[in-house]
Amino acid sequence: MDEFKSFREKLKQFGIEIKNKFSGLDTDLQSMESDIAKRNFEKYNGHCYYFGEDRLSWFNAQRNCQLIGGNLVNIDDSSENSWLKSNTNGAGTGGYWIGLYDLVEGEFRWTNDQEVVSYKNFRSGKPDNAGGREDLCLPLLQHRKMGGLSL
Numbered sequence: 001m002d003e004f005k006s007f008r009e010k011l012k013q014f015g016i017e018i019k020n021k022f023s024g025l026d027t028d029l030q031s032m033e034s035d036i037a038k039r040n041f042e043k044y045n046g047h048c049y050y051f052g053e054d055r056l057s058w059f060n061a062q063r064n065c066q067l068i069g070g071n072l073v074n075i076d077d078s079s080e081n082s083w084l085k086s087n088t089n090g091a092g093t094g095g096y097w098i099g100l101y102d103l104v105e106g107e108f109r110w111t112n113d114q115e116v117v118s119y120k121n122f123r124s125g126k127p128d129n130a131g132g133r134e135d136l137c138l139p140l141l142q143h144r145k146m147g148g149l150s151l
Helices: 002-038 058-067 078-087
Strands: 041-044 047-050 096-104 107-110 137-140
Touching: 041 078, 058 096
Parallel strands: none
Antiparallel strands: 041 047, 096 107, 096 137
């Protein structure tokens, strides 16, 4: 009988531990939901966009996007470009990174699927190789200060 009592106590303790873990998980999920609600997520045309305010390098911005299950934005058409323009008015002095790069000179590809870009809305004369610096990664700029996509 002592073994049965001991087993019963262990089972009861295990049940309490599971209940506490589920309670903690609920708290964590509520915290994450609240955190996501505070962030700048927007939906458009079946996609979810995050407008971050952190000033990051292109590589760190892409890494952060991947950590939350995404990539830097692909701009597939003028409609999406216009929507992004209307949602980046508060871009301030920097702008936003997009998921476009060219490891091979002039062959621009999207980071998420490696597809060659079909929609291009570059500013006149851009991207260039100004000052010997390669335009490997491009920003989406509201204020026309650097090479990138024209809004």
